[in-house]
Amino acid sequence: MARRLVFVVGTRAQLIKVAPVVAACERNKLPSILLMTGQHHETMQDLIDEFGITSPQIPIMQSAEHSTVFSLLRWLPTAYRGIREKLRDFAKMYGNTTYVLVHGDTLSTLIAAFAARRCGIRVVHLESGLSSGKLFNPFPEELFRRLVFRMTDIALCPNAGATEYMRRRGCFSVMNTDGNSIIDAVRLTGAVSIVSDPNHPYLLVSLHRFQNLYDSKRLRQLVELVESLAIQFSVRFVIHPATRGRLAREGLLNQLASNSNINLLPRMGYRDFIRLAAGAACVLTDGGSNQEELAALGVPTIVMRSYTERPDGLGANAVMEGNVSEGVEHYILKKHFECLRRSPANLSESGPSDRIASFLGGDGDIERQVPA
Structure with missing residues (x-):
């Protein structure tokens, strides 16, 4: 049975980096779903349209601009419950072919990874292994990253240093994507x-x-x-x-x-x-x-x-x-x-997003039974 990819997206920056990967998965006929946590609202649909994403989008809650700490704290429990309920449904429907893909270091990343682990679903971390080396700087992003690393089953790392970092942490499956998917986003502009x-x-x-x-x-x-x-x-x-x-x-x-x-x-x-x-x-x-x-x-x-x-x-x-x-x-x-000032990079038509899609599609051995 084909793998089912659930991309959990909360912020605009996440969507910019996830969109080229989703587009590459669509080209590879990999069934994909976007689970939208509603952490950001402004220009989100515009971005979906810009990248030509056709995969289903499932909103967890009404999106809004959570621009204060207090609004984020109000958003957090509702978003977590919504993500967990949807992931439980996916786990029942698709079993161990379900993969939850989280990106980066946002609050949406953290709660989605935690919800996936609670549901017994594999966690794939995009842009994994990046670390400032300072637990509280930048705060809270570095802290979120460290927590997500602990819950990651499959680490997709943008460079050799990040790849080695996740290997040292004993992550089950680690891939160097040789660049960040944002390169593909820049190329498309x-x-x-x-x-x-x-x-x-x-x-x-x-x-x-x-x-x-x-x-x-x-x-x-x-x-x-x-x-x-x-x-x-x-x-x-x-x-x-x-x-x-x-x-x-x-x-x-x-x-x-x-x-x-x-x-x-x-x-x-x-x-x-x-x-x-x-x-x-x-x-x-x-x-x-x-x-x-x-x-x-x-x-x-x-x-x-x-x-x-x-x-x-x-x-x-x-x-x-x-x-x-x-x-x-x-x-x-x-x-x-x-x-x-430097000359712009020579951006290849086949970038990190295509390598990630190929890996997720089965060219890489990423099978693992994850305990609930």
Whole structure:
């Protein structure tokens, strides 16, 4: 009997990385279902349409933008119960041919992996084995990852280091996918052909991490940095719902909006965002997915966080904020970032998503009886 793949998706970033894998599974005639936890709402259906996904989508609950800690805590028990009930139904219908695929390090990832284990279903972890080496940094993502690693039966790892990490942990089945599925997402946008216009340079800013938003002093410092950069550069600041909420509560949103050289942009479709990033002179971001995307595009990037679990771009187009010795403001205003620019990657038509689909389709030995 064919394997039944259940992709549990909660956030926009997860969907961007899962969608190319689902599309590859559809091409390989692998029965797939998307279980939508409703953690994010904005642009989710647009992403499904952009990637041409036709597999059934089953909502666990009405989707919403859970942009505060309290709203996430209210969402959590309902989402967990809904996931567990659906997975029990799948286990009864399809038995041990069911595989639950979770991605990354979100709260949806954690509760879906736990629910799958409780239902006796194999857990396949996409983007497995990445670790910052610091249990509480970034928080809570690193903690979530470590917990999911313990529940993972099949680890699909984006590089050799992550693969070795999961092998050392004794994971039953480990595969090096030789790249992240986001490479396939970037390729589909056609953005690698876009170059920055030296006559109209702009900086792109995207900040949404817990540690940047929920530390008031840190958030104010970041806003001051953006305002300083806007004296010399046009700044395009993509505002996530959580970011908007925190800026408003700190009295900073109107302050930014009143600056004529800062353009506050709503979160947009994936293709539009990647094309915007490809044309930037430099990008300031705290997003791990952005770090990977920008590495493929070769765009100068400053990673606005203390630690990252991803090697993508480091030592090439990307530098950690803490490694900019003269400070980010001076570094950008003096245009020292220009030395980071690299040629875009040569993105193959057959990427990590196809390798993952082939593995899941039976080319890899992933059979295992998992105790309930």
